[in-house]
Amino acid sequence: MRFGFIFSEVAQGLRRNIAMVISIILVTFISLTFVGTASLLQLQIGQMKNYWYDRAQVAIYLCTDISPEATCPRGEASEDVKIQVQERLASATLAPFIEEFYFEDHEQAFANFQEQFAGNAVAQYVKAEQLNETYWVNLFDPNQSQIITESFTGLAGVEEVRDQRSYLDQIFNILNIASLAAISVALLMLVSSVLLISTTIRLSAFSRRRELGIMRLVGASNFSIQLPFILEGVVAAFIGSLLSAGAVLGLVVFFVQGFLAERLPFTSFVSLSDGMLVVPLLIAAGVVLAAAASGLAIRRYLKI
Amino acid sequence: MISVQSVTKKYKGTPRPALDQVSLEIEKGDFVFLVGASGSGKSSLMRLMLREDVPNSGSVHVLGENLVGLPARRVPFFRRKLGVVFQDFRLLPNKTVAQNVAFSLEVIGKSQGFIQEAVPDVLGLVGLGEKADRLPSELSGGEQQRVALARAIVNKPAILLADEPTGNLDPTTSEGIMALIDSINLAGTTVVMATHDRSIVDKMQRRVVELSAGQIIRDQATGSYGVRS
Structure with missing residues (x-):
């Protein structure tokens, strides 16, 4: 079987079924774009976890005059409480786990708050003594925040011990759900693209059943009968996956790097190199699915 | 060249076998007419020789290949050694x-x-x-x-299988086609031809194998189409 002959058969098949081929291209394009987006979201989650988990601190909030009665019956934490907390953080049991800790008093908390909420109406009403004095603790291993929580929760004068990662986990949950949604849409679309490919190949085989009959009669091998049809599906899906690769890279360059990264400068976002990582995955997925779908579809025309 | 040994072929849904204990030997260079009414088994026999089908029992050997045991992937290579023509040309x-x-x-x-x-x-x-x-x-x-x-x-090819090649042609044109098939046979190709065309068979005076209800009822070295009924 010569290459030129197969090539002309494939081109003829693609031309004959142009509408179906375009629909394969579009469906593969959309479905693989969803796959790519979901993969990028997962990469983004991983990257944010790395970045933020390392920076996440454990906060030991001390009681203020306006803290709820239940946790802070004695109101504003006294100097004794601060000494007690400080001693315990520096003690032999806790010190090995702690990289560093520092104290933030009312004035610093107020300054930080003003900075964070500059321009927001709440900044005008809040007073320094309403904000908790806080011990910020950086652990060597952020996963061991449990140790701090257990040592300080319930201590008189401590309102709450909070691992900042609990805030992050909510964000990651939302991102995870978004990527799950993208994957589900992608799966549905992939199923329909597989069905579409096999229908198209069947149509293509049906419109060429005379040729197929003659090929079998004169002794063309199964491989050379199958190959043009498989290539037909693969070529269409390949074009679709190239388009989806372009869309995913465009998403990274124009939306993530061009829009998000400029507006949220302190977050690390997926880069073009991460996008490049996804591209071969998309192309491989498109080609393998198309080859399998069209190979199965053509099989029943090969019965001798 | 072609050896068919006590072959029986049944199709699903029909009680009577299409071929019933058929045995036939065809030598190199032979010219054989397969004659018989529609449904007598001519086409079934041709299909077995082309390995489009396998018999329920018995053996078919063509060009040294045992077609019953031939694996599907080798069938294409077997068919390259045969030539086939049909009534409807298939162009x-x-x-x-x-x-x-x-x-x-x-x-x-x-x-x-x-x-x-x-x-x-x-x-x-x-x-x-x-x-x-x-x-x-x-x-x-x-x-x-x-x-x-x-x-x-x-x-x-070493063998030419012709399934009613003149079935769609007028008598004069048929004669031309038969002259061509005859010359192909003279060049050394074995010819097996199924036909309904009485005048052709009578004129050519070649070997005639007559099938009826799936059985060979006549095998003459030089014969005519058969008695008029």
């Missing part, structure tokens, strides 16, 4: 005469050089050298069957 309407013949060589991987030499040769042999660039629709029925014959013999 590709969108390809020219030359392209139709070339197609059968292209799909079995023959080189462009071989094709460019073999196709005009065989078209000359069947008398269509001038019409190589015509489409099948521009040819008469007899000419179309000549194209089909050219396609069947271009790869120099």
